Amino acid sequence: MSTIIIAFNNTDIAFNISPKPSMEAVPCSQLYYTVCLLSLHNHHHNFLFNQFHKRMISLRVPAPSSFNLQRLNSQALERRWRLGRDCFLSFSPSCVENRIGLGVRSTKSEMAPFTAAEEETLPEGLQPELMPKHVAVIMDGNGRWAKNQGLQPWDGHRAGVEALREIVELCGKWGIQVLTVFAFSTDNWIRPKIEIDFLLSLFERTLKSELETLAKNNVRISIIGDSSKLPKSLLEVINEVEEVTKNNTRLQLIVAVGYSGKYDVLQACRGIAQRVKDGEIDVEEIDEGLIEQELETNVTEFPYPDLLIRTSGELRVSNFLLWQLAYTELFFAQELWPDFGRNGFVEALMSFQQRQRRFGGRKS
Incomplete structure (x- = not known):
């Protein structure tokens, strides 16, 4: 009998797997309902386990004889562990130790610490x-990635977090100083409430679970956007993360949540107008530099992106960093975000390095 961890929503459940039922083992279908009863407080857990169960019983490939204990998301689990209809699952007593309840615990994925050698190593051609x-x-x-996989939107968002983790790690190793990602726009508030709740919950749990590793890797976290609609618990986590990492210098990760490029300019104008009204400045003093001081990207020394990457084949900037993108080089990738990865990032960087940036000027 081997041990397997099924991971969903940043929560692990440890099971034993065996081709034959044992005294403590139960059929897959019974275990599914048992887990549902244990997890009624979180319908996402129920749904994701249901999806795994459907895939599991549809595969008739014999299970391997051994398995290394590790955290896997459902897609990796499906790729690396083929479960037959005749397999039985049960909780593993050895894995229940130090977990909350029947084998359930929160988990934390970690990036490998950056080293000086890794920082100097660039792919050939860069x-x-x-x-x-x-x-x-x-x-x-x-x-769209989730739909193509026969999954639900929140499965895609979880895969998107894994994709972001890889890009953050590569930026730290390759000397990129600022990475700004568009995580949630103001337009996203019209999505179904169940998806919004999951997205914000996923963001909060990811910040919590990654904080120690990001701090260890000298990554500074900054969150920009309209925070007025964000849950109180998320705001508290954001404040903690920004405070803990504020002096880190290797990489600054800026996450745009509830962000709108138009609103960014609007709130900057309002701030300047208020300063004029209060007599702090004269109208004649208003220039580009003053506006830049009021924009959300004033959290970084380098507010203007050199390169903007958009995945999924869409050819627009979607109300993102409208002021800041004035001279930014654009790269549109066909891959959906969860599939972008290292190869897509290298391709984007290669394209950037082959361009001549003139910033409106021309060489004589």
Whole structure:
């Protein structure tokens, strides 16, 4: 009998797997209903386990004889562990130890610590002196990726978090100083409430679980956007993360949540108008520099992205960093965000390094 961890929603459940039932083992269908009863407080858990159960009973490939204990998401589990209809699952007593309840615990994925050697290692063809200081990403396509996989939107968002984790790690290793990602726009508030709740919950849990690792890797976290609609618990986590990482210098990760490029400019204008009204400045003093001081991106030394990447094949900027993208190089990738990965990132950087940036000027 081997042990397996099924991971969904940042929660692990440890099971034993065996081709033959044992005294403590139960058929898959019974276990599914048992887990549902244990997890009624979170319908996402029920749904995701249901999806796994459907895939599991549809596969008739014999299970392997051994398995290394580790955290896997449902897609990785399906790729690496083929369960037959005749397999039985049960909780593993050895894995229940130090867990909350019947084998359930919160988990934390970790990035490998950055080393000086890794930081200097670039893929062949990339030149360190031509690397962008600031990369912005519109992480598009999570929902379509999930639909293509026969999954639900929140499965795609979880896969999107894994994709972001890889890009953050690569930025830290390759000397990119700022990474800004469009996580949630003001337009996203019209999505179904169940999806919004999951997205915000996923964001909160990811910040909590990644904080220690990001701090260890000298990554500074900044959150921009309209926070007025965000849950109180999420705001508390955001404040903690920003405070803990504020002095980190290797990489600044800016996450745009509830963000709108139009609103960013609007709130900057309102701020300047108020300063004029209060007599702090004269109208004649208003210039580009003053506006930039009031924009949300005033959290970074490099507010202008050198490179904007958008995945999923869409050819628009979707109300993202409208002021800041004035001279940004654009790269549109066909891959959906969860599929973008290292190869897509290298392709985008190669394209950037082959361009001549003239900023409106022309060489004589």
